[in-house]
Amino acid sequence: MLELIRPGIRIDFVGKRNVLMGISVIAVLATFVLLFTKGLNYGIDFTGGAEVQVHVPAAWDIGQVRDHLEQGGMAGVKVQQIGEAKASQFLIKAQGDEKSLNLISKHVSDILSKSLKSGEFEIQRVDVVGPAAGSSLRTSGFMSMFFALACILIYVWLRFDSRFAPGAVLALFHDTVLTLGVLVITQKQFDLQLLAALLALIGYSNNDTIIVFDRVRETIQSHPELSMEKAVNRAINETLGRTILTSLCTFITVAALWLFGGKVIEDFAFTLMVGIVVGTYSSIFIASSFVIFMSHYLERKDKKAKASGTTKRRRVVMVQPEPKAN
Amino acid sequence: MSRSWWGRFCLLLFFIVLSVVYVFPTVSNLDLEKTKFPFKQKINLGLDLQGGLYMVLGVDFNRVFKDTVERKSSQLVARSGEKGIVLTNTKVITEGLPGDDPQISVDFDSAKRASLYDLVKKEFPDLRLVGEKAGQLELGLSHDFRTQVREKTLSQSIEVIRNRIDEFGVSEPSITSQGTDRVVVELPGVKELDRAKNLIGQTAKLEFKIVDAKGMSRTDLAKLIADIEKKNNFSFKEGDRFSDYVRKINDLAKGQIPAGDEISFERHKIAGTETESARTPYLLVSKAEVTGEDLQDAYAARDGETGSRPVTNFQLTPRGAVAFERLTGDHLHEPLAIVLDNVVQSAPIIQSKIPGGRGVITMNRENFESMEKEARDLAVILRAGALPAQLDFLEQRVVGPSLGQDSIHKGALASLIGSVVVFVFVGIYYQVSGLIAVFSLILNVLFVLACLVGLDATLTLPGIAGIALTVGIAVDSNVVIYERIREEIRHGKRFAVAVDAGFQKAFRTILDANVTNAFAAIVLMMFGTGPIKGFAVTLMIGIVTTLFTAVFVCRLVFDLYLHLLENRKAKSISI
Numbered sequence: 001m002l003e004l005i006r007p008g009i010r011i012d013f014v015g016k017r018n019v020l021m022g023i024s025v026i027a028v029l030a031t032f033v034l035l036f037t038k039g040l041n042y043g044i045d046f047t048g049g050a051e052v053q054v055h056v057p058a059a060w061d062i063g064q065v066r067d068h069l070e071q072g073g074m075a076g077v078k079v080q081q082i083g084e085a086k087a088s089q090f091l092i093k094a095q096g097d098e099k100s101l102n103l104i105s106k107h108v109s110d111i112l113s114k115s116l117k118s119g120e121f122e123i124q125r126v127d128v129v130g131p132a133a134g135s136s137l138r139t140s141g142f143m144s145m146f147f148a149l150a151c152i153l154i155y156v157w158l159r160f161d162s163r164f165a166p167g168a169v170l171a172l173f174h175d176t177v178l179t180l181g182v183l184v185i186t187q188k189q190f191d192l193q194l195l196a197a198l199l200a201l202i203g204y205s206n207n208d209t210i211i212v213f214d215r216v217r218e219t220i221q222s223h224p225e226l227s228m229e230k231a232v233n234r235a236i237n238e239t240l241g242r243t244i245l246t247s248l249c250t251f252i253t254v255a256a257l258w259l260f261g262g263k264v265i266e267d268f269a270f271t272l273m274v275g276i277v278v279g280t281y282s283s284i285f286i287a288s289s290f291v292i293f294m295s296h297y298l299e300r301k302d303k304k305a306k307a308s309g310t311t312k313r314r315r316v317v318m319v320q321p322e323p324k325a326n
Numbered sequence: 327m328s329r330s331w332w333g334r335f336c337l338l339l340f341f342i343v344l345s346v347v348y349v350f351p352t353v354s355n356l357d358l359e360k361t362k363f364p365f366k367q368k369i370n371l372g373l374d375l376q377g378g379l380y381m382v383l384g385v386d387f388n389r390v391f392k393d394t395v396e397r398k399s400s401q402l403v404a405r406s407g408e409k410g411i412v413l414t415n416t417k418v419i420t421e422g423l424p425g426d427d428p429q430i431s432v433d434f435d436s437a438k439r440a441s442l443y444d445l446v447k448k449e450f451p452d453l454r455l456v457g458e459k460a461g462q463l464e465l466g467l468s469h470d471f472r473t474q475v476r477e478k479t480l481s482q483s484i485e486v487i488r489n490r491i492d493e494f495g496v497s498e499p500s501i502t503s504q505g506t507d508r509v510v511v512e513l514p515g516v517k518e519l520d521r522a523k524n525l526i527g528q529t530a531k532l533e534f535k536i537v538d539a540k541g542m543s544r545t546d547l548a549k550l551i552a553d554i555e556k557k558n559n560f561s562f563k564e565g566d567r568f569s570d571y572v573r574k575i576n577d578l579a580k581g582q583i584p585a586g587d588e589i590s591f592e593r594h595k596i597a598g599t600e601t602e603s604a605r606t607p608y609l610l611v612s613k614a615e616v617t618g619e620d621l622q623d624a625y626a627a628r629d630g631e632t633g634s635r636p637v638t639n640f641q642l643t644p645r646g647a648v649a650f651e652r653l654t655g656d657h658l659h660e661p662l663a664i665v666l667d668n669v670v671q672s673a674p675i676i677q678s679k680i681p682g683g684r685g686v687i688t689m690n691r692e693n694f695e696s697m698e699k700e701a702r703d704l705a706v707i708l709r710a711g712a713l714p715a716q717l718d719f720l721e722q723r724v725v726g727p728s729l730g731q732d733s734i735h736k737g738a739l740a741s742l743i744g745s746v747v748v749f750v751f752v753g754i755y756y757q758v759s760g761l762i763a764v765f766s767l768i769l770n771v772l773f774v775l776a777c778l779v780g781l782d783a784t785l786t787l788p789g790i791a792g793i794a795l796t797v798g799i800a801v802d803s804n805v806v807i808y809e810r811i812r813e814e815i816r817h818g819k820r821f822a823v824a825v826d827a828g829f830q831k832a833f834r835t836i837l838d839a840n841v842t843n844a845f846a847a848i849v850l851m852m853f854g855t856g857p858i859k860g861f862a863v864t865l866m867i868g869i870v871t872t873l874f875t876a877v878f879v880c881r882l883v884f885d886l887y888l889h890l891l892e893n894r895k896a897k898s899i900s901i
Binding site for chain 1: 374382384517519520523718719720721722723724725726728729732733736737739740741743744745747748751752754755756757787788791792794795797798799801802805806809812813816834835838839840841842843844845846847849850852853854857858861862865901
């Protein structure tokens with residue numbers, strides 16, 4: 001039996017929870033500061049604008065492309081080289097009102113066809129998003145993220161109970177924010193694809209958390225004598241092998257996409273990679289620690305209610321009976 | 327093996343065979359049309375993979391409502407005049423009002439107040455009373471009517487665009503509405519953005535032209551066209567612009583057809599598709615006496631006399647009515663061609679002189695349903711004469727075919743590399759059980775692809791990433807099960823019991839984990855368009871197939887493995 005994590009391992013994750021929670025809180029706060037100062041590098045999907053990807057003869061360098069565009073009357077556009085130098089592909093980015101954006105691909109092809117024959121250059125991709133469309137995409141995009149989080153909160157609440165649900169959602173929030181933080185730092189262009197990657201991560205990271213939770217619940221049932229801390233720590237340790245193995249496998253597939261998948265999905269795969277790392281971290285350190293916090297909090301509240309003599313009792317948190325395994 | 331095992335095995339075998347049949351046309355290089363293979367459909371590739379054009383157009387409703395209110399106000403003034411009610415100082419107000427709710431303001435003679443109210447109530451149900459002060463009436467469009475206008479405008483725009491895109495000869499165009507004010511146009515294989523924009527932006531041309539039946543017989547005309555095509559070695563191919571073809575035919579036919587005439591075609595489509603099945607040529611008198619500019623409205627109805635035959639009614643403007651009366655009077659019992667964008671839509675025979683600018687086009691089909699459908703379609707096409715509203719280009723995306731091809735290669739290669747690394751890793755880590763997991767993972771990918779074909783879904787580049795991600799996530803289910811089995815073995819259970827317990831205990835965890843994944847996929851499906859939607863669909867399918875392979879397939883193979891171990895009286899299991 002090949003074993004990555006030896007059975008019976010007992011790393012004290014829970015004991016370090018205050019330190020790790022502290023680090024995460026600082027990281028989340030720092031990300032918020034970054035989001036509001038540096039900000040995400042929104043792509044044209046959300047800001048409106050135009051991008052034209054062209055392929056020109058290998059003899060042309062970026063300066064030549066820029067010169068031709070400027071001489072043709074297209075001042076103020078950004079030109080950048082993409083891919084390897086020998087591929088001679090350039091991305092032309094422009095901002096402007098709806099009317100000028102509408103004509104951009106025609107402009108570029110007119111300018112290029114002045115100095116090149118028709119077979120010598122190719123317009124490989126054109127993306128034009130009007131400013132109005134951009135802002136509506138941004139609204140619906142963030143709404144969808146909120147919606148996904150809400151759905152998962154409700155599901156976890158129903159499936160587990162009030163000790164678990166806040167931890168799951170907190171972990172998701174943590175993962176989303178930190179992944180956004182990395183995107184701000186790296187200044188990756190935030191477009192619809194990356195938003196989709198974030199949404200997929202919400203599902204993936206929660207999947208990870210749920211598996212640990214499942215084990216916590218089971219441990220509480222089979223070992224009622226254990227304190228919450230001990231039960232959680234045991235559950236994390238017992239699922240550690242699985243958590244790392246799965247994350248590793250998913251990470252490998254996404255890393256392959258990042259390395260070999262081509263320019264178009266490079267950033268998409270990158271976002272998933274970051275998210276898998278952050279998500280694995282949070283399901284080990286953040287989600288379960290918060291379960292301990294919530295259960296202590298609810299107990300204290302319960303005691304207080306009893307002490308003050310209030311008859312209204314907190315809804316009893318019952319653990320759902322596990323089907324007996326033979 | 328037990329009977330139940332063989333039953334499950336047969337079910338799995340059935341799924342595998344079915345999936346292979348579904349996936350084979352996509353992965354095979356054979357030209358299946360020529361073979362007897364029962365299933366020929368290939369996987370749909372998204373625009374980002376096969377190259378093509380994606381546009382989102384917004385309908386300018388403010389303009390539409392302003393035009394509608396203006397038209398209503400002139401109708402109201404005209405009808406009031408006929409009834410002896412004089413309306414003065416008629417204005418359309420837009421200032422200080424929401425852009426989609428302009429209003430009419432008119433001054434009236436207060437002595438006629440009652441009859442004006444009566445007129446509005448009886449003849450203008452589409453108007454709503456907004457306010458009245460000292461001989462001045464303010465009217466707006468009713469809520470129902472505005473909804474109706476919105477719907478009609480949107481569906482008309484789509485119809486007009488569809489008609490125009492036919493010119494392009496695009497193989498599988500998709501023109502759909504998005505929300506209440508947008509049109510999404512997807513044209514696979516098209517990369518000329520500017521040409522497509524011209525086509526969609528330009529005004530449609532509707533003309534009524536007399537068919538010159540005396541000039542040449544229909545068989546002679548067909549023969550002439552065939553000769554021209556043969557002599558000059560060309561024909562219309564899908565992807566060509568149809569009007570280019572017609573122009574060429576007419577250029578080459580000059581001198582062989584009567585002067586002042588032109589050749590035009592009616593294009594028949596296979597029901598429910600955009601594919602052309604046949605063309606009927608017509609010899610038309612070039613000069614159009616009446617055009618789409620003279621058309622006010624068209625709608626499908628039942629024949630006034632018998633009340634049973636579906637017909638298409640149309641209404642011309644007063645100027646058009648005069649011209650139409652003269653035209654029909656001069657050409658009694660001759661066919662009149664209705665030409666849209668230089669293509670003959672139909673050529674009914676003129677039964678009588680048509681005064682008043684109202685016309686009826688009777689249908690000529692074998693059964694009632696097809697007549698009714700044709701009447702409705704014709705009305706739509708007539709109305710579609712011109713775009714009903716200004717359309718703005720909100721989003722335009724074009725992917726060239728070379729970039730798409732490149733994406734397919736790289737995406738497939740990356741997924742393959744990632745999967746193989748995972749397979750090797752799992753195989754080494756779990757040994758024989760690992761090989762079982764690899765088998766179920768491979769089947770998983772096969773099932774995902776088969777589902778994509780079967781559900782007629784679209785594979786996009788993020789969708790390919792979704793398949794790779796599915797492999798990663800599917801491994802999870804196997805890992806959860808195997809780690810459970812290992813635990814049970816460590817607790818000293820016999821391996822057969824441990825396998826059983828492992829599968830049972832893992833099931834709930836796997837279900838929970840996949841359900842939360844599904845939530846994210848569903849939200850993505852609702853929100854996303856184009857490539858993103860492709861990602862969500864693949865992810866969703868992947869979740870279902872993962873549940874199936876991990877719980878059903880894996881268990882099935884494990885049962886076989888356990889059986890073999892027992893036969894060999896083995897003491898341990900390779901996991």
